[in-house]
Amino acid sequence: MxxxxxxxxxxxxxxxxxxxxxxxxxxxxxxxxxxxxxxxxxxxxxxxxxxxxxxxxxxxxxxxxxxxxxxxxxxxxxxxxxxxxxxxxxxxxxxxxxxxxxxxxxxxxxxxxxxxxxxxxxxxxxLSKEINKEKKKWTERARTLSSEINDLHLRGMDTDAVVKVRINQGVFRDRLLQKYSHCCLCNVSNIDLLIASHIKPWKDSEEDERLDMDNGFLLCPNHDKLFDNGFISFDNTGRIIVSEKLDQVNCVYMNVQSDMKIDINNGNKKYLEYHREHILHKKN
Known part of the structure; x- marks a missing residue:
């Protein structure tokens, strides 16, 4: 669907x-x-x-x-x-x-x-006029947040960590909570455990992509870690793709099953294509 x-x-x-x-x-x-x-x-x-x-x-x-x-x-x-x-x-x-x-x-x-x-x-x-106005608002918020993070003069993983914290204290997570209310993959619903996870990483995204709701999933800590680090991704129907670097034993411990599926829309697809190409661990 x-x-x-x-x-x-x-x-x-x-x-x-x-x-x-x-x-x-x-x-x-x-x-x-x-x-x-x-x-x-x-x-x-x-x-x-x-x-x-x-x-x-x-x-x-x-x-x-x-x-x-x-x-x-x-x-x-x-x-x-x-x-x-x-x-x-x-x-x-x-x-x-x-x-x-x-x-x-x-x-x-x-x-x-x-x-x-x-x-x-x-x-x-x-209305198209209102939709464009809403997009501009979120682009401006992303620009402001980028400027604040740049002012901290951080590099590499430090920047990634700060982005993760700021995003999960802010409006991006709130909007994803309104949209999903539970982990997109396993239905964990305790909001204190749910994490706003970018599909296309912040550092690789354009300003209009960084707070785009289609560039995010709400995930539990286990699945957020796996998704962020390329151990899982999803195809354009929402079916899970499991990296060969995640063995069966850890699949069990991390609650990853080959028949898992998430609901996606057309807006998610371009970001998932990036994730599969650049983040997902592929066969050596």
């Missing part, structure tokens, strides 16, 4: 969470009607949204191209009785199933990575 990241959103998109109104036997028209309204939001917030992802249990069930956002009282949904009190002050959209070139990018993908744990909003907009 593909896990969507912010970088995968090529259009101005709204994600609609379908809850008790959804069931697998809905007709296409019924699915369309429950997906297009109605919410207590301002029209101007969504006017730039051109694509809607209808989602149940974080999986995209359908993709719609928006013709128009309008007050819910003007929706005239065919399969849902009109209720003026329920729809007053709410909004919705009219449109149709998106063209194949757009639909195939999102249908049946997971949007779990787009939401922080505990997010209960039934609809959220992801």
């Amino acid at each position: 593909k896990y969507l990241s912010i970088e995968d959103l090529e259009e101005n998109i709204a994600v609609v969470k379908l809850t008790e109104s959804y069931h697998k036997d809905l007709s296409p028209l019924q699915l369309y009607d429950i997906s297009r309204g109605c919410w207590k939001n301002k029209l101007e917030t969504f006017q730039k949204v051109k694509v809607v992802l209808a989602v149940h249990s974080f999986i995209v069930q359908e993709v719609y191209a928006v013709d128009k956002w309008l007050p819910a009282t003007e929706l005239h949904r065919e399969t849902i009785p009109f209720d003026s009190e329920q729809e007053k002050g709410r909004i919705g959209f009219s449109g149709q199933v998106a063209p194949d070139e757009i639909r195939k990018k999102y249908i049946f993908c997971s949007v779990k990575d787009l939401f922080k744990n505990g997010n209960r909003h039934p609809i959220m907009a992801f």
Whole structure:
């Protein structure tokens, strides 16, 4: 399954969470009607949204191209009785199933990575302008942290150690905790044991990569150490790759199994390619 990241959103998109109104036997028209309204939001917030992802249990069930956002009282949904009190002050959209070139990018993908744990909003907009603004903010934070570390005049492993400490005291770890809440590999969930682990090391990353959430996994101490030191990596499906330098005895002690797998998104893949090429210990 593909896990969507912010970088995968090529259009101005709204994600609609379908809850008790959804069931697998809905007709296409019924699915369309429950997906297009109605919410207590301002029209101007969504006017730039051109694509809607209808989602149940974080999986995209359908993709719609928006013709128009309008007050819910003007929706005239065919399969849902009109209720003026329920729809007053709410909004919705009219449109149709998106063209194949757009639909195939999102249908049946997971949007779990787009939401922080505990997010209960039934609809959220992801606008390209705001996404770019968010990226610039994290690039600036990375630049500031780099400057602070450089001012310490450290070298080699000392620099790596300081980066690890600073990252695990800061916002990068907090964001990964919100995204994962447990070790990506073994499900250890005690937050005092979890470590923010870069996929592509800080020293090798560009400024816009250093605090990119797609350049990190949340790992327990054992798996963080193995990943950082190239004893394990992951392929582009998330399946574990075990270096030949890690023998079977230590695999047992370190809780490494050949059938382990993590959830990854498209944004993780470029960093994993770097990790496999430059960090993973390969056969001599």
